Amino acid sequence: MQLDTVIYWYDWLFILKGAGITLFLSLNAMGFGSMLGLIIGVMRTSKLSILNYFSWIYTSLIRGTPLLIQLFLVYYGLPVFFGINISAYVTALVGLAVYSSAFLAEIVKSGLQAVDKGQKDAAKALGMTYLQEFRYVVLPQALKVILPPAFGFFIQLIKDSSLVAIIGFIELTRSGRMVIARTYKPFTIYFGIMFIYFIICYVLSIISRKYFETNRINKHTNLKTLKMTTNKVI
Amino acid sequence: MVIDRNNILLELKKINKRFGDLHVLNDVSMAVKQGEILVIIGPSGSGKTTLLRCINALVIIDSGEIIVENKIINPKSRDIHNLRENFGFIFQSFNLFFHLTVLENIMLAQRIVKKRNVKEAKDKSFFLLQKVGLKDKANSYPSQLSGGQQQRIAIARAMAMDPKLLLMDEITSALDPELVSEVMDVVIELAKEGMTMIIVTHEMGFAKNLANRIIFMDKGRIIEQGNPKKIFNNPEQKRTQDFLNKIL
Secondary structure (H helix, E strand, C coil): CCCCCCCCHHHHHHHHHHHHHHHHHHHHHHHHHHHHHHHHHHHHCCCCHHHHHHHHHHHHHHHCCCHHHHHHHHHHHHHHHHCCCCCHHHHHHHHHHHHHHHHHHHHHHHHHHHCCHHHHHHHHHCCCCHHHHHHHHHHHHHHHHHHHHHHHHHHHHHHHHHHHHHHCCCCHHHHHHHHHHHHCCHHHHHHHHHHHHHHHHHHHHHHHHHHHCCCCCCHHHHHHHHHHHCCCCC | CCCCCCCEEEEEEEEEEEECCEEEEEEEEEEEECCCEEEEECCCCCCHHHHHHHHCCCCCCCEEEEEECCEEECCCCCCHHHHHCCEEEECCCCCCCCCCCHHHHHHHHHHHCCCCCHHHHHHHHHHHHHHCCCHHHCCCCHHHCCHHHHHHHHHHHHHCCCCCEEEEECCCCCCCHHHHHHHHHHHHHHHHCCCEEEEECCCHHHHHHCCCEEEEEECCEEEEEECHHHHHHCCCCHHHHHHHHHHC
16 A cells, blocks of 8 residues: 655645634634733732732743643643533633733733823823723823734744644644644645744734834824724713 | 911811821921912922822822811822812923823813813813914824923813812923923913912912912921012021022
């Protein structure tokens, strides 16, 4: 019996589908991670020491341990502790979201601290509540400092997501490995996968540079887009 | 000093504030009448700015009473943001919201705090912009304006909330000398209209030309107070005289 080791066009299609899944997974993880990261980030700036301390432990632990181990913990740990069986997709999503939230929390914290104290004084003096001050004055200005590194983290996340291949989730890396398992052509496939990751990340970094670059011309258009919370009000 | 109980807008009784070991405000008591212009002068570190910030609870006092229109105010209350609406605060560093245009700066608090509708807020904003002479800058961002222009916008923003009392914390200290007069003109105009003001300043022009009463503070205490003529020509205390000698 002759083994079929040819790489067909539909193998590449399968791999490209994996690329789509990688992007989908990364976007979802980034979405949940951002929401959680925002909350943890605000806690990091809190005057209440309980909140501050808890969030500091959270970010230190997650940023200080390998993503791979965290993914294993979720994959093997959740069924044991909570008795639920979860799919590889949910594992990957939870693992990546929690991982993202820790890094994003620190980015959010620096963004919030970068806002001039006088802005908050002015908001208070005008009679705004804490929530109003946060939503209309602090957050829009903090976003200016938060978005560039957050976008950079997203690009990194896409690459880090390749680790979920190890827990069996079929995304870009894993789909490549499956084709290799049949065709015994690791070099070609891995090279192709690397190329796909590169294209994705390169395009994103071009977008990032174009959008976040501050020069005199787009400085004010950037300000306009950051006013998303205030536009409906004024 | 005879105090007309019916006319007192703000009264401070034995205000104390410590920052660590530093006793910044030491049993400070004073009162301001409706329509009065009170100017506070004194050396750096005398507690003038802290006193102003205690009035609208940007700084929480350790002890003492803050009484607005005969009602005692609790600076730690959850509703303190309601009480802050009584006071307009103008900062030394302007503190305009960088991410908003001039018009949006003036409209924001009107919309979300006073809950005015868009038309009302806009009309009021343009009216005030006209008054401070900056109607044409409505769509500019603060970074595009000079210091004097920013400070005038800051005054308009505070006035948009119809405050009972304006608190001004060294509002010309961060300005180039040639920009001071445009801000002073706005303040003089407001004074003519009967606005009650407490002005902390190094600018003796404010003290001489505008003040109904001058308070001299040093090391956390009120040393002396009186009308400008008395303070500048016949101060009672030596420390007042020493300070004035250095300034004038």
